Amino acid sequence: MALFLPVEKKSAQKRMESLKRKGLFNPDYRVFEKEGMIWIPLRAGAEVEGAAEISTEPVRRRPKSxxxxxxxxxxxxxxxxxxxxxxxxxxxxxxxxxxxxxxxxxxxxxxxxxxxxxxxxxxxxxxxxxxxxxxxxxxxxxxxxxxETLYKENGAKMLLDPAKVYFSPRLSFERKRIAGLVKDGEHILALFAGVGPFPLVIAKQGKKCEIVAIELNPAAVEYMEKNILLNKAKDIKAICGDVKEIVPRDYANWADRILMPLPKDAELFLEAAYAGARNGAIIHFYTFADIGRPFEEAREKIARHLEKGKYEIAGERIVRPFSPAQVQVVLDIRAKK
Ligand SMILES: C[S@@+](CC[C@H](N)C(=O)[O-])C[C@H]1O[C@@H](n2cnc3c(N)ncnc32)[C@H](O)[C@@H]1O
The missing domain is CATH 3.30.300.110 (Met-10+ protein-like domains)
Structure with missing residues (x-):
């Protein structure tokens, strides 16, 4: 049982606001409409003319936070x-x-x-x-x-344990955006691949491409292998190891697209990533930067590691806020070899 006040539709908004101001509105219950009247929930014991106890189970309103x-x-x-x-x-x-x-x-x-x-x-x-x-x-x-949990995003399923591997659901839009850029036939190096969210979302698009996903954490690679099977994503090859060793040694001049989602210190891996790029390849370089001059700071980091004239910046965007002072950005670097 809960106390409700039935009011005419046209006066419901005003009445509700006045009841809220007086502290008589009951936020635990949902306002509902029945037989042309709006029923406003009231706090237990509220003395309001016309209020009635409702015996039918009212739907509890879900709190928003x-x-x-x-x-x-x-x-x-x-x-x-x-x-x-x-x-x-x-x-x-x-x-x-x-x-x-x-x-x-x-x-x-x-x-x-x-x-x-x-x-x-x-x-x-x-x-x-x-x-x-x-x-x-x-x-x-x-x-x-x-x-351990099963997460679904952009058509891909991912089994993972955030206590053993890195994972952020906050990059789902970015993964969708990158997948939308991929063209048939591309060779893709998914560096710092984690449990495989970027490669899996790309593979789920159904484009014909070869994806090599490199990750250092053996627990993440184990999940990535399970996720490849779970999604029947046979175009992804998962490799456990260090990007700095594997890319220059096994994938020199191989990739059309390179993903670098290691925003804390991706610049330390730029030379290795560049070694994997074909002429014209795009390197998606993620980094954290000062909110006041994010792209300038990111460009300076790149310039410290890549030779002038050997690349150009083909695009830049803010991915998400990171802290009150910092944002995560992505710069698309085109290799000129
Ligand atoms: C910020 S997480 C991104 C993971 C994944 N791409 C995602 O979005 O969920 C960075 C990942 O890079 C891996 N990593 C760090 N250093 C590495 C290295 N030298 N070579 C390969 N992977 C590395 C970490 O284990 C971690 O899983």
């Missing part, structure tokens, strides 16, 4: 500490819980489930991305004690 779900549950100063953004990788949610909210993990996990009822497991970040493999520690705070 963790903070909204925890309003009234946490103290206001705790609520101010809540980090609303979280990553959803398949049915796994990865949340950030500040030190000040230690002990409130179960409440945060419940809030995530309210926001996304499909979530089966909630894991908490236990530190920054670390080491060459760019992996962070995770701790399960709700659900089955595993962080």
């Amino acid at each position: 963790i903070g909204e779900a925890l309003a009234g549950v946490l103290e206001p100063e705790e609520l101010a500490q809540v980090v609303n953004s979280f990553d959803l990788v398949g049915e796994l949610a990865i949340v950030e819980i500040p030190e000040t909210l230690v002990g409130k993990e179960a409440l945060v996990a419940q809030a995530v489930i309210q926001v996304h009822p499909n979530v089966k497991t909630v894991a908490k970040k236990e530190g920054p991305m670390e080491g060459e493999f760019r992996v962070r520690r995770l701790k399960v705070i709700y659900g089955e004690n595993t962080t």
Whole structure:
């Protein structure tokens, strides 16, 4: 049972705003329409003329954020500490819980489930991305004690464990964009390939191309091999090893397109990537740069590693915000050999 106020459609908006201002609107329930009237949910005990208890089960409105779900549950100063953004990788949610909210993990996990009822497991970040493999520690705070998950994106399925391999769902648009640029017959070097998101999304487009995916983390390569089978993507060859060794030795002057999604220090691998490029090949170079002059900073990094006259910048775009001061950018470098 919940208390609702039936009002005429034409006055519903104004009435709802006034009830909200007076603190009488109940955000736990959804406003609904029945027999030409709009039914506005009221807080229990609200004294409003014409209000009625409804016995039919009203649909609970889903909160839009963790903070909204925890309003009234946490103290206001705790609520101010809540980090609303979280990553959803398949049915796994990865949340950030500040030190000040230690002990409130179960409440945060419940809030995530309210926001996304499909979530089966909630894991908490236990530190920054670390080491060459760019992996962070995770701790399960709700659900089955595993962080392995099946993620679907742009028509590709990917099995992965974010506690063992790097993965970001935030690059899904970029992967789709790159896949859209690929032409039939291309040779592609997918460097720093992780569990294979870039090569898999490209392969799923159905273009005839050869993709060599190189990754240093053996756990990621193992997942990539599983994902190649899962997606029947036989045009992808996964190689476990260091880009610096493998490209100049085995793929010199081989590629038409080279992907470098290692934004933290991709410039240190530019010479190796360039060695793999044919004349006219495009190298997609990802890096973090200052929000004030992102492309200038990225161009300076490139100029420190590639010889003037041996390349040109064919395109540049901001991929996503990274921090208040930095953005992730991609510069398309055309090799002139
Ligand atoms: C930022 S992640 C990108 C992974 C993947 N492309 C994605 O978008 O999910 C960078 C990856 O590069 C790998 N890596 C780091 N150094 C490498 C190297 N020298 N050779 C090959 N892979 C490397 C890391 O293990 C990590 O998986």
